[in-house]
Amino acid sequence: MSAPPGLPSPDELLKKAEEYLKELEKGPWPSHVAEMRKTGYPLHVYGVGLVARKSPWGPSVVKTKRLTGVLARIARDWVPGGGEEVHFRVFNTPGKFYPTDYLRKLIKISRELGIGLIEAVGQTGAIVINVKGKDVADKMIDALREIGTDVGGSGDAIRELNACVGPALCEFALYDTLHWFVEFRKDKRIHDAITVPGLPYKFKIKFSGCPMDCARANRADLGFIGVWKGAPEVDQELLRKKIENKEVDVHELVAGCPAKAITWDETKKELIIDGSRCKKSMNCIRKAFPAIKPGKERRVAVVVGGGSKGRYGPKLGWFIGYLKPDEVKKAIDLTFKVIEPWDKEAPAKNRLGDYILMEGLYKFIEKAGIDLEDTPRIIEKLPDNVPYRVLPEEERKKYADFAEKIKQVVKV
């Protein structure tokens, strides 16, 4: 980007930048500037960017042994003093749990080979560590490998996977998200797609344990969300106890259901939930757990094509079918089934969602050969829509039987 018009002289610019930075250190919310003062980050570049109202960074390259996950920037020519910035996207631990001994190792690396600055979580779900300079980049990768993590997940590749905390710390998890997350990472094909960028655009895979969708799987290119089929399970005994103890307000429970599927039987003191109307909004479960629990028939809903960056803008995913909670291997196969037609046909810089918008969901499902439980399909032409045609004998018989049955019920 060229220098903005009317930029003051370098000395004045730096002075003004310092003023802006000081202003950002004030206030009750934790300040990023105060944090970065403790590190080797070139703050004057950031300050100049604020004054100029333009990003002070330009593209740069750094040569390392990794093809993805390494990003470098250099200050624009109008930034007095100049500066450079190299950062790594480092894989997070499952569930993003950091034992302190592991965290201390990471801090040590960041101090020795980096500038002491860490972004705890990037939007991909990776932890971002700033590197001291281009010459120590390879050393940093070796050091990170030694403590059992690595660098990767940028560019047109599969990005860092992301899972919600799941059964590790949450009672609502409907399948083992962390197990799925780890199984995906272990798979050779996924591993290769993370290390070598070869797809039309980025591809994100996320795992959410329940419909509350903490990992934001509905917004990923391929999301797995835990759901159940039918109505939630109600433990009437426990619920009655909860109502007596005033822990649960049953009328609020009934009124709060967005699908209006709950009715309260005052005489029997029983809660009835209509499973066919249940929208899985988790409203009653959140309020009365464990008296009301998700149903026994657990499934993992697969959604494809969400994302915020892409040709046609931000979109939510499309549902393409259910998997069972133990079918993680099938899910990995499904990933490549989904990727295949997109990789082959989509133009560069088109997300999976853009491709599905162009092709149509049904055509995409057909092309990818997706065949899951409850996969949406095109129904060629409904026979009921065609009034004129010769019906085969057995079909006529079916309708005759149907009429006979109705006749007995209605009794003319």
Place this chain on the structure above:
Amino acid sequence: MSIQLSYPVEVEKYLPEIIKKNYGKWVERKFHGPGIIEHVSETGDRVFTIKVALPPNARVSADTLEKFADLADKYGVGALRITMAGNVEFITTSLENALKIKEELEKLGFPVGGWGGALWGINTCTAFLTCQIAVVDAVSIGKAIGDALKPYFTGEIPLPAKLRIFISGCPSGCAGGIATDIAIVGMWGAPPRIREEVLPMCMPPPKALAKIPESQIFLVQVCPTGALTLRREGDKIKLTLIGEKCINCGRCKDNCDAFDYDPKDVGVAILVGGRMSNTGTGPRLARNLVPWIPANPPRYEEIVAIVKHVVEIWRQNAKPGERLGDFIERIGWPKFLEMVGVPKLAAEYMWMPDAARTYLLYRARGEVIFKGFRDAV
């Protein structure tokens, strides 16, 4: 050729002992004031988590992280958890220790809170810290909004339901997209300017350009509306930008460094009422409330005022447990706009059916709208 990465792949290795023991056995949770949750397991074990806000963009120095690690060793179970929203959770086994951790953290200057009816956190993209395509600095906007909304995070002023704010520096929406309660997105405001001296780096050489069909040029492919086209000027073929067709999505800038802007055109759009979770009326993208207002560093008074105004309207009028999107759904958009004080915008929504829900299909220079809006606020 592929390199074998050494990932963290063993779940067990990174889980604290008490969590490993109760994996998948949790049955209940209780709230102990803002920022502290108790998880109860069926084995009878109890775990307390304390949620603390990090600086915008989750930028922490090694020194601070070390202090966190010391705290986790001294009072906790020797482990931290980083959440998707850029907060840190400390894990401990007794309420006393939890309160001690809270006290120590507040001494360090980090607010504890953000569960239930509260602000859960502010996500921002990296913007001017590393990004080369951002048009506004989302990180300092995040800081300014955090300063103003801190009482909502720490529970001093309770909110009807969860509130989450994403701030992105450009329409790419890297801070988590627009599926959130309040999304603030940097807008170009005017069609980009082409820097002729850099453009050849992104285009095929002039001789080849004459032979390649237009549809095969990368930058032409990238533009979603066909605003970037090839024009013949004498015997030269040039890439030109048709301003009327441009929707300011920033995809050209994303793929080539040759596009530039004038800082005076740049502002932010504010979108409200989105949600990712299936609670209430279900997941949806946020809708455009303000298409353009200026972003004035370092304190961004205009943006902070509008965000605070919207939050206050929601806080004072919503039913308990009703998120911003549900609240707007219940009272209706025209009524909500009237409450915010932008009657002019209400008229615009009349001809803006579904398109209004994504900013990408809509562009405005905004001076007129903003003036009315600021008076209202």
